[in-house]
Amino acid sequence: MTVIEVKQLTKVFKIPKKEPGLSGAVKGLFHPQFQNKTAVNEINFQLDAGEIVGYIGVNGAGKSTTIKMLTGVLMPTSGSIEVLGRDPHKQRVDNAHDIGVVFGQRTQLWWDLALIESLNLIAKIYDVHPVKYKLMLDQFTETLELDELLKIPVRNMSLGQKMRSELAAALIHAPHVVYLDEPTIGLDLIVKERIRDFIKAQCISKEMTVILTTHDLGDIEELCQRVIIIDDGRIIYDGPIETIKKRFGKFREITFETVEDVKKLDLPNGTEMLSTDDHKVQIRFDRTVSTASKVAAAVMNQIEVRDFSLSEPELSDIVKQIYNGALEREAR
């Protein structure tokens, strides 16, 4: 069943154009000049019930603009959106009943009040049946470990505690569609893990459809089967995460810190020396050809190593690679 359908969706912002200098500023007062910026450019996609889709792209690519239009708070310039059969902007209030939203950088909780007060009020606003509310609250308290948080004012919470509270607030009315805009931003690994587990469990048990924007590859790998990559307002990839990982995630980098100066090293197949400093060497290897232990063993046999580290490719790097035309190159 299709839950979200986006057709030719476009958003153009009108930005005031300022000419330099005082004369420009005065001129702008009387004859304001505007220029158009296309934030989202004729995008199309469809989401089925129960899907979790990662919506990724570099900063300013148009992710948040899309999410805002999907929630109904921002009016599209052209194109159409249907969420659960409704136009979210024209039927904003009806639509609001069925969606849950987390914007990682802005809170929906009452700052000065204990969390439980906020949750009680939200349940009331969304008309959650008291019995069902109690059930949900118990469940959330357990899985998000809210026990101690319920009585604390939000202003006294740590970032991780706040985010767990935000999630509870966004999902307490069991929405059918959930938009999560960078829900793990700035969190430590343990909290991230807990939040991912929670989202996953909720999706499975409630058949929620989720759109998740993030800069964290871990979020995507843990939660999503499908990713949509947007760049400069256009969708440049829409498909299974496996494909992306196979194509772009096959390289890893190891950095070695050495005791002596690095001279020449013999390396196994599928590796490439990226850079050498006085006491540092950076090597990239293809996971399908070689392994970390092979590379490490080869290096350690030849030179005394003080320390080494392995790095995952950043999602933004992958997006950049794709944007730079890697997809087209591969197609050829």
Added chain:
Amino acid sequence: MIRTARRNLSVYSAILAMIPKQFMAYQLWFWISLVLSVISMAILVYFWRAIYANTSTISGLAQNQTINYILLAFIFMPLTSNDLIWEFGSNLREGTIIHHLLRPINFQGMNYAQMLGGLLTRLILQIPMAVVAVFIFGLRFPTDLSTWLAFLVSALLGFTVMFFFNWFLACFTFYTTEIWGLGVLVDGMTFFLSGALVPLVMMPEWIRNIVLSIPFAQALAVPVSLLTGITPLSDAPLVWFIQVLWILGMWIISTLFFRVAVRKITVQGG
């Protein structure tokens, strides 16, 4: 229909009930502002006693009548509070307005419930001031029930006038994003133009005309004049009628302005 109305009422009263709890979050502030209020009240009373030192009536008001008016206006000052401007300002600055627009209830209704909650809380917090006014400055509350009733209706209407007027002013924050100047300006104007310092009848006619053609006085001077008997009780229906007209006018212009201003968020993305 009835179910929807009952549901709305329960939602809005739940929102209203949040506000006292928010106030309680800052207990120290309560005690500080109590002390400050007693000092300002004393200044006002001694100021008026000094003016009456050489005369027995001013514009037909005796000293005790004027001081009664001033004390009551002081106690009911919360009727004029303009939290809405600060509320809009912080919502816009922190971007939380999006969450409010995404609630499945009427945005204006939600704010009205919040402001009403603020009013009731503030009035309850004024009780110590009322005690001070009675026992130290000789305030005499009217004992006539119909006077109180006339006052309460007028007070609620006047508060509603100010709510829509402040809603109108608050819409400017969509464009300025800076609210401190606007907030302080409106605070100051409210203090002078609501009739908190001088009874309206004492003002020169041309000033009174100006004050009555802008909304501030509707929330304080008008209902408090009913309560003190400066406006006779028989005029109450006319007073209410004028206030209802004010509400209609303010409701229309504030709603129209909001519809345009909110496009800053819904069209230009904030």
